[in-house]
Amino acid sequence: MLQQPYCSTEVEAIDCWTEWFDSSEPSGSGSTENFARIARKYPGKICPNPIDIEARTLFGLTPEAAGDVIEKSSTNSGFTCRRRNQPNGRCNDYKVRFSCPPPYCAELVCWTKWYDRDHPSGSGDWETLGNLRDENPGEICEKPHYIEVVTTDTMTPAIYTGENFHIYNPTSGFVCRKVDQQRNICRDYKVRFGCPCNH
Structure with missing residues (x-):
């Protein structure tokens, strides 16, 4: 265990989050942030096998806070909001980020x-x-x-x-x-x- 003046007893190799990606504008069917498309558009910016995905509107709201019903939110395929599933018939514009495990993020963190x-x-x-x-x-x-x-x-x-x-x-x-x-x-x-x- 590494001991630092500012460290508690917890030291870990942390999973890290990528930057936010907004690869497409809402289309006629809704808002889609496809993992394969993002990986092609931003080579080396995302690990091959993310362990988590987070989506926010461009204003920083979670889908729940924005009131949208989400069709899909998956590390394999990405994020999809369909207009047909929404009470008001519209989807917000979303951005997504992915969490990657060590060794993609090899930094040790003292909490x-x-x-x-x-x-x-x-x-x-x-x-x-x-x-x-x-x-x-x-x-x-x-x-x-x-x-x-x-x-x-x-x-x-x-x-x-x-x-x-x-x-x-x-x-x-x-x-x-x-x-x-x-x-x-x-x-x-x-x-x-x-x-x-x-x-």
Whole structure:
């Protein structure tokens, strides 16, 4: 086990996500992001056998949050939203990304402990990197490469809650604002940061 000043006990070779791909515009039948077409269009950008796929609208909404019924979301074939399956007869324009396993992503990542400095009682849930560093000196590396955000009660990944996020990146941290939510509330979240392991 590698021990770092900012490391918890967890060190892992992380699965990584590709960049986002928007290879086609919505057509007469709907929105399709085909894996084989993306792999041909962007050679070397995707591993041969992805282990997961994620789709978002161009505005960053999950299909569930956008209200679309998805026909297919598969690492083998890609993503398809058909107009005929939608109550309003339209599909949003989607982008997709793929998760690839080691050794495609061979980086070892040291994860910090989980931090929950704020509760969504005021304007929202603010788990910013600057505040967390101030309150926990020396525990978080200078340039985190990854961030994980889950709910404090059920450990549900933030991306599956359907909420909209003001900040969600490893260099700034995480912010869920009530004003950005349809119900004007945010769930309570905790975060941790993935730091490069020094060999």
